[in-house]
Amino acid sequence: MGVGIEVRDLNAWFGKxxxxxxxxxxxxxxxxxxVIGPSGCGKSTFVRCLNRMHETIAGARVQGKVQVGDIDxxxxxxxxxxxxxxxxxxxxxxxxxxxxxxxxxxAAGLKLNGYRNRKGLDxxxxxxxxxxALWGEVKDVVKKKSGASLSGGQQQRLCIARAxxxxxxxxxxxxxxxxxDPISTGKIEELIFQLKEQYxxxxxxxxxxxxxxxxxxxxxxxxxxxxxxxxxxKIFTTPSDKRTEDYITGRFG
Amino acid sequence: MTAPAQGEEPExxxxxxxxxxxxxxxxxxxxxALRVNWRTKFAEHTFKYAMLACSLAxxxxxxxxxxxxxxxxxxxxxxxxxxxxxxxxxDPVSGDFGAWPFIFGTLLSSLVALVIAVPLAVGVAVxxxxxxxxxxxxxxxxxxxxxAAIPSVIYGLxxxxxxxxxxxxxxxxxxxxxxxxxxxxxxxxxGIGMLAAGVILAIMIIPIISSITREVMQVVPQQQREGVLxxxxxxxxxxxxxxxxxxxxGIFGAVILGLGRAIGExxxxxxxxxxxxxxxxxxxxxxxxxxxxxxxxxSEATDDLYLSALVEIGLALLIVTVIVNACAxxxxxxxxxxxxxxxxx
Amino acid sequence: MFxxxxxxxxxxxxxxxxxxAAAAMASLLVLAPLFAIxxxxxxxxxxxxxxxxxxxTPKPIGETGGGMANAIVGSGLILAIASAIGIPLGIxxxxxxxxxxxxxYAQVVRFTADVLNGVPSIVMGIAVYALVVxxxxxxxxxxxxxxxxxxxxxxxARTTExxxxxxxxxxxxxALGLGIPQWRTTLSITLRTATSGVITGVMLAFxxxxxxxxxxxxxxxxxxxxxxxxNQPTAALPxxxxxxxxxxFDEWHRQAWAGALVLIAIIVGAVSxxxxxxxxxxxxxxx
Numbered sequence: 001m002g003v004g005i006e007v008r009d010l011n012a013w014f015g016k017x018x019x020x021x022x023x024x025x026x027x028x029x030x031x032x033x034x035v036i037g038p039s040g041c042g043k044s045t046f047v048r049c050l051n052r053m054h055e056t057i058a059g060a061r062v063q064g065k066v067q068v069g070d071i072d073x074x075x076x077x078x079x080x081x082x083x084x085x086x087x088x089x090x091x092x093x094x095x096x097x098x099x100x101x102x103x104x105x106x107a108a109g110l111k112l113n114g115y116r117n118r119k120g121l122d123x124x125x126x127x128x129x130x131x132x133a134l135w136g137e138v139k140d141v142v143k144k145k146s147g148a149s150l151s152g153g154q155q156q157r158l159c160i161a162r163a164x165x166x167x168x169x170x171x172x173x174x175x176x177x178x179x180x181d182p183i184s185t186g187k188i189e190e191l192i193f194q195l196k197e198q199y200x201x202x203x204x205x206x207x208x209x210x211x212x213x214x215x216x217x218x219x220x221x222x223x224x225x226x227x228x229x230x231x232x233x234k235i236f237t238t239p240s241d242k243r244t245e246d247y248i249t250g251r252f253g
Numbered sequence: 254m255t256a257p258a259q260g261e262e263p264e265x266x267x268x269x270x271x272x273x274x275x276x277x278x279x280x281x282x283x284x285x286a287l288r289v290n291w292r293t294k295f296a297e298h299t300f301k302y303a304m305l306a307c308s309l310a311x312x313x314x315x316x317x318x319x320x321x322x323x324x325x326x327x328x329x330x331x332x333x334x335x336x337x338x339x340x341x342x343x344d345p346v347s348g349d350f351g352a353w354p355f356i357f358g359t360l361l362s363s364l365v366a367l368v369i370a371v372p373l374a375v376g377v378a379v380x381x382x383x384x385x386x387x388x389x390x391x392x393x394x395x396x397x398x399x400x401a402a403i404p405s406v407i408y409g410l411x412x413x414x415x416x417x418x419x420x421x422x423x424x425x426x427x428x429x430x431x432x433x434x435x436x437x438x439x440x441x442x443x444g445i446g447m448l449a450a451g452v453i454l455a456i457m458i459i460p461i462i463s464s465i466t467r468e469v470m471q472v473v474p475q476q477q478r479e480g481v482l483x484x485x486x487x488x489x490x491x492x493x494x495x496x497x498x499x500x501x502x503g504i505f506g507a508v509i510l511g512l513g514r515a516i517g518e519x520x521x522x523x524x525x526x527x528x529x530x531x532x533x534x535x536x537x538x539x540x541x542x543x544x545x546x547x548x549x550x551x552s553e554a555t556d557d558l559y560l561s562a563l564v565e566i567g568l569a570l571l572i573v574t575v576i577v578n579a580c581a582x583x584x585x586x587x588x589x590x591x592x593x594x595x596x597x598x
Numbered sequence: 599m600f601x602x603x604x605x606x607x608x609x610x611x612x613x614x615x616x617x618x619a620a621a622a623m624a625s626l627l628v629l630a631p632l633f634a635i636x637x638x639x640x641x642x643x644x645x646x647x648x649x650x651x652x653x654x655t656p657k658p659i660g661e662t663g664g665g666m667a668n669a670i671v672g673s674g675l676i677l678a679i680a681s682a683i684g685i686p687l688g689i690x691x692x693x694x695x696x697x698x699x700x701x702x703y704a705q706v707v708r709f710t711a712d713v714l715n716g717v718p719s720i721v722m723g724i725a726v727y728a729l730v731v732x733x734x735x736x737x738x739x740x741x742x743x744x745x746x747x748x749x750x751x752x753x754x755a756r757t758t759e760x761x762x763x764x765x766x767x768x769x770x771x772x773a774l775g776l777g778i779p780q781w782r783t784t785l786s787i788t789l790r791t792a793t794s795g796v797i798t799g800v801m802l803a804f805x806x807x808x809x810x811x812x813x814x815x816x817x818x819x820x821x822x823x824x825x826x827x828x829n830q831p832t833a834a835l836p837x838x839x840x841x842x843x844x845x846x847f848d849e850w851h852r853q854a855w856a857g858a859l860v861l862i863a864i865i866v867g868a869v870s871x872x873x874x875x876x877x878x879x880x881x882x883x884x885x
Contacts, residue, residue, distance in 0.1 A: 051775070053771065053774065053775060056770075056771070056774055058700065079292070079293040079294070080293075081293050081777045081778070081779045082293075082777065083777075084774060084775055084776065084777035085776065085777025086777070088775070088776070089775035091768060091771060091772065091775070093768055095766070095768040095769055095771065095772040096772075097769060097772070097773075097787055097790075097791065098769070098791055099790055099791050099793065100790075108773070108776065108778070108786075108787070109776035109777065109778060112773075112776075112778045112782050112783075112786050112787075113776075113777060113778060159772065162772070162776065163775070163776065166776055166777060293779055296779060296781060297779060297780055297781055299781075300780075300781035300784070301694075301698060301781070303690065304690050304691070304693045304694035304697070304698065305694055305698070306690070307686070307687050307688075307689075307690025307691040307693070307694060307755075308690070308691040308694040308695060308699075308704070308707045308755070310687045310690075310691060310751060311691055311707050311710050311711050311714065311751060311752060311755060312706070312707060312710055314714060314748050314751065315710050315713070315714055317725065317729065318717065318721065318722070318725040321724075321725045321728040321729055322721070322724060322725060322728070324728070325724075325728050372624065373624045373627055373628050374624075374628070375624075376620060376621045376623070376624025376625065376628075377621070377624050377625045377628050379621045380621035380622055380624065380625045381625070384618055384621055384622070385622075385625070393625055393629070395873070396629050396632055397628065397629075398869075399632060399866070399869065400628070400631070400632050402805055402806075402809075402865055402866070402869050403632075403635060403809070403862065403865075404808070404809020404810070404811070404836060404861060404862075404865065405809065405810075405811060405812070406809065406811040406836045406839050406840050406843070406858075406861075407635070407639070407809065407839070407858045407861065407862060408635070409840070409843060410839060410843045410854055410855070410858050411634070411635045411638060411639075413843055413844070414638075414642075414843075414851070415634065415638055456631045459628050463628070487610050487611065487613070487614040488614055488618070489613055489614040489616075489617040489618065490610070490613075490614070492617075510716065513716045514716070516718070517716070517717070517718025517719070517720070517721070518718070519718065519719065519720045519811075519812040520811045520812055520836075520840060524840070524843060524844060544718060544720050544812070547720050547723075547724065548720060548812055548815055551723075551724070551727075551815065551816050552815060552816045552819070563724075564724055564728075567720070567721050567724040570718055570720070570721055571717060571718075571721045574716055574717055574718055574721075575713055575716075575717065577716070578712070578713045578715075578716035578717075579709070579713050581716075582709065582712045582713065
């Protein structure tokens with residue numbers, strides 16, 4: 001089951017430039033939360049801070065508290081690899097491992113963390129591909145075709161399956177459909193809707209209609225600050241902040 | 254716990270799969286436990302330092318070579334000082350060592366090689382990048398690469414039995430007849446000698462000069478070419494003004510890199526230069542190079558001073574090639590921005 | 599005025615053709631020795647390569663027959679030792695440069711590797727003689743392997759670095775995002791993605807040292823008999839070719855050509871494999 005996320009006083013920097021400022025947010029378990037805002041507002045950085053991907057960039061720095069279920073993400077005894085295992089991530093551009101088969105792509109996270117049970121892997125790979133709604137399309141070629149040979153939309157679903165295979169509790173999605181055609185986008189959105197039964201999903205999107213369609217809660221970011229965070233319906237109908245309204249109604253870059 | 258996606262899939266979802274699925278993370282691990290930070294950090298650091306150690310090997314090799322050569326040439330360094338490089342006597346019996354004939358031989362053979370190789374190598378590079386029909390392009394560059402893959406000893410073998418007789422019978426008599434007045438082509442035609450060494454060296458350094466020239470020419474932006482063409486220039490004028498002029502620092506670097514190769518080349522030269530420590534003006538005469546004298550005499554040198562003198566020649570060779578290569582790399586890097594050369598010849 | 603312009607145009611056109619022809623001519627001149635060398639290798643070598651040549655040791659001077667079996671096997675031994683030293687160190691250094699190499703130190707390593715690549719092989723021979731042969735007290739296959747092995751390091755390090763740098767960063771992020779530790783990501787994801795390129799670099803380095811003679815002169819030294827012990831003087835194909843080529847005996851000259859043909863076959867084989875792998879690599883990238 002998904003777990004909740006609690007963000008307190010989160011600040012982040014690239015070198016000397018501060019990209020996030022005093023973010024406070026409570027994410028409900030088993031719901032979809034969308035993060036919207038103009039480009040450069042820090043929404044991608046925000047989700048990358050939730051699973052400690054931000055720090056993999058040279059010169060990047062984080063301060064503050066993030067609690068995901070029982071994980072104190074920035075606790076002194078917490079290993080980044082464990083955080084990332086339990087908080088899965090899907091990236092903007094589909095990025096399957098090009099030299100691996102579909103099967104190996106999905107199994108990679110477990111195999112490389114030392115999981116060796118073959119039968120278990122078979123079951124998990126199939127289950128993950130089913131959950132990502134890809135199994136039907138690739139089940140005959142899972143071990144024959146490489147991940148890179150799939151279409152863009154299939155690749156992205158493969159990446160979702162790959163993230164699900166390690167059984168995370170939270171799934172972060174950084175503009176997962178921005179590189180895809182409308183049909184693939186539709187499939188991904190449908191998938192997100194189903195995934196929230198088991199996972200807490202946080203999705204970054206630059207597409208407001210998408211946020212309105214898939215998310216239960218929406219946060220609006222502007223220049224590194226969280227301006228407003230509320231139920232999606234409320235944000236898109238009666239936002240309480242003027243800047244949110246400007247952005248929603250398109251009066252704003 | 255599993256609720257597989259429903260929707261467009263034809264098969265039945267496996268509702269009961271959760272029982273067979275071994276948990277990938279134990280309950281215990283999930284409850285308390287995040288792996289302790291220091292353990293993963295330890296693995297990361299171990300790996301990083303292992304890789305660092307490998308990279309240190311590169312520096313260590315360089316330092317070790319230098320230190321060993323200095324240590325083992327100490328005797329000769331102390332005995333002869335700078336005179337070592339100017340003296341012309343090389344007499345192991347009386348223990349008098351001067352390296353000038355070898356230095357002269359190395360310089361002259363490399364110079365001959367450059368004079369022959371540079372125009373040809375730049376010509377090939379220009380032809381391949383700017384002129385030749387596309388299908389031929391890959392073929393010619395593959396062939397030139399192949400030239401770089403031939404071992405020195407095979408060049409030597411070919412030079413002894415094919416090139417030298419050719420030079421003796423045809424080329425040298427002709428050169429002597431028409432260019433004898435320059436003083437460079439006088440005396441009996443042996444075949445074996447400075448000219449043969451220069452020619453074989455030229456063949457050997459053409460690949461490196463031409464492939465690096467090609468590399469730096471490719472870095473010249475297309476706009477430079479189009480700019481010159483737009484002025485109504487012919488193709489050759491475009492190449493001269495738009496390409497070669499912009500790439501000249503890199504081409505110069507390529508030439509110096511070729512020079513570095515020529516200076517250090519051992520086997521092929523040893524096999525055809527004649528191995529006589531004499532300073533002769535004529536290219537027909539036999540000579541000797543620094544690398545050749547080491548190759549020929551190192552394993553025969555029994556007394557310490559003799560060995561030390563040979564190591565000192567090696568040290569000189571090392572210092573010269575390091576300086577030459579450093580300059581050349583900097584020149585080429587300044588054009589290609591530090592990316593490693595694609596031509597490993 | 600008009601005619602003057604015409605004359606100028608004619609001259610420029612002539613120059614253009616002249617230099618085009620000169621460049622084409624240069625290409626022909628450069629390729630000529632290549633064909634000549636390969637032609638003679640086949641012409642002189644094919645007649646002498648036979649079963650006995652590949653399976654027998656050299657006969658004493660004056661007797662005909664015999665072969666280079668011990669030299670071929672010796673070369674294999676020396677190259678195996680060289681690969682065991684050069685390949686791991688080279689790949690490791692390449693990994694360091696690509697994955698951790700943003701520092702000034704890394705820049706120094708890069709530069710040193712490129713300079714080391716230009717240090718004459720005979721100088722490597724002297725250094726290894728001083729480092730290994732003198733302490734050991736005798737020539738050996740091992741010392742020859744060390745000399746050739748350290749010559750592999752710079753080439754392999756630089757190609758590995760380049761190939762790893764070509765792996766897109768999103769691939770690394772994908773792996774890190776799954777909770778795979780960075781060192782595992784580097785070994786099992788990044789390096790694996792770049793495998794064919796890394797192999798190319800290794801084979802190029804291998805082809806280059808396979809024909810090296812100068813550093814073996816006073817390390818492996820050579821041997822007329824069978825020897826498979828790494829701590830004994832050992833025959834090597836290029837050394838044997840050298841010794842036979844400068845000898846005054848026709849029989850040995852014949853064998854030198856045969857040996858050269860075998861050596862070039864090994865090297866061209868390695869280079870062709872590289873070409874095939876590289877071609878496939880490029881296709882898979884564009885696909």
